[in-house]
Amino acid sequence: MNKLLSQLPADLAPEKLPQHIAIIMDGNGRWATQQGLPRIAGHRQGAKTLKELLRCCKDWGIKVLTAYAFSTENWRRPTEEVDFLMLLFEKLIHRELAQMHREGVKISFIGDLSPLPKSLQQKMQHSMLETANNQAIEFNVAVNYGGRQEITQACRHIAELVQRGELNPELINENLITQNLYTTSIPEPDLLIRTSGEMRLSNFLLWQMAYTEIYFTDTFWPEFDRSAFHQALLHYQKRNRRFGSINLTLSA
Numbered sequence: 001m002n003k004l005l006s007q008l009p010a011d012l013a014p015e016k017l018p019q020h021i022a023i024i025m026d027g028n029g030r031w032a033t034q035q036g037l038p039r040i041a042g043h044r045q046g047a048k049t050l051k052e053l054l055r056c057c058k059d060w061g062i063k064v065l066t067a068y069a070f071s072t073e074n075w076r077r078p079t080e081e082v083d084f085l086m087l088l089f090e091k092l093i094h095r096e097l098a099q100m101h102r103e104g105v106k107i108s109f110i111g112d113l114s115p116l117p118k119s120l121q122q123k124m125q126h127s128m129l130e131t132a133n134n135q136a137i138e139f140n141v142a143v144n145y146g147g148r149q150e151i152t153q154a155c156r157h158i159a160e161l162v163q164r165g166e167l168n169p170e171l172i173n174e175n176l177i178t179q180n181l182y183t184t185s186i187p188e189p190d191l192l193i194r195t196s197g198e199m200r201l202s203n204f205l206l207w208q209m210a211y212t213e214i215y216f217t218d219t220f221w222p223e224f225d226r227s228a229f230h231q232a233l234l235h236y237q238k239r240n241r242r243f244g245s246i247n248l249t250l251s252a
């Protein structure tokens with residue numbers, strides 16, 4: 001990598017960088033169709049883009065990246081595409097794990113992993129265990145993830161504690177709900193980026209993104225490169241995050 005590209009661009013203030021970035025990688029299929037390729041080629045290219053973005057976040061000092069790889073609704077896609085994605089996840093873990101580990105990436109998979117192919121589940125568990133103590137960057141991949149499903153399972157777990165007499169309902173507060181989400185130990189995202197011109201949350205991190213800044217771009221995910229990411233960060237640094245209060249600046 002060219003030394004200049006690996007450094008934080010001079011017009012970005014390091015103290016105002018988002019700590020945690022969430023991404024909805026949209027537009028793989030449309031990008032592929034535009035190139036005269038099958039949709040799956042878009043996912044393959046999208047995976048390369050994600051790898052590049054992860055490296056860029058690490059180079060530029062961003063501590064957490066969370067990517068929406070497969071939603072609870074994505075099972076509705078044609079079987080061949082779902083099968084392809086499952087196989088792609090598995091191949092990517094197999095191919096990239098050693099290098100990510102060397103680079104200090106801590107990997108977590110969030111979502112209901114239980115309906116995924118067993119061999120994929122095993123690779124996911126193995127990659128999480130192997131990288132659990134790494135500290136360069138946290139990389140969370142949401143697979144079979146749905147924000148409503150996540151909040152529902154948290155409620156169910158809390159209700160069970162109450163039913164068993166282990167929890168007083170008066171002690172149920174926002175903190176307790178947060179602790180029962182898949183993202184327990186992950187800070188809330190500061191910035192969400194969604195590509196391809198779609199302007200929706202699509203059931204992603206609904207609880208966690210109450211105060212997240214949102215950036216939409218028309219660029220299709222496979223073309224979201226360092227310079228597109230740079231633009232997103234420039235926009236973010238111009239925002240005035242108030243968290244419901246008045247006049248708090250990003251650096252506050």
Ligand code: FPP
Nearest residue numbers: 025026027028029030046047069089092141
């Ligand atoms: C959305 O584009 C993309 C997906 C549903 C799949 C994203 C998955 C990857 C890029 C692979 C990542 C792999 C790992 C292990 C993290 P779309 O198909 O909805 O595009 P369209 O809106 O143009 O149809």
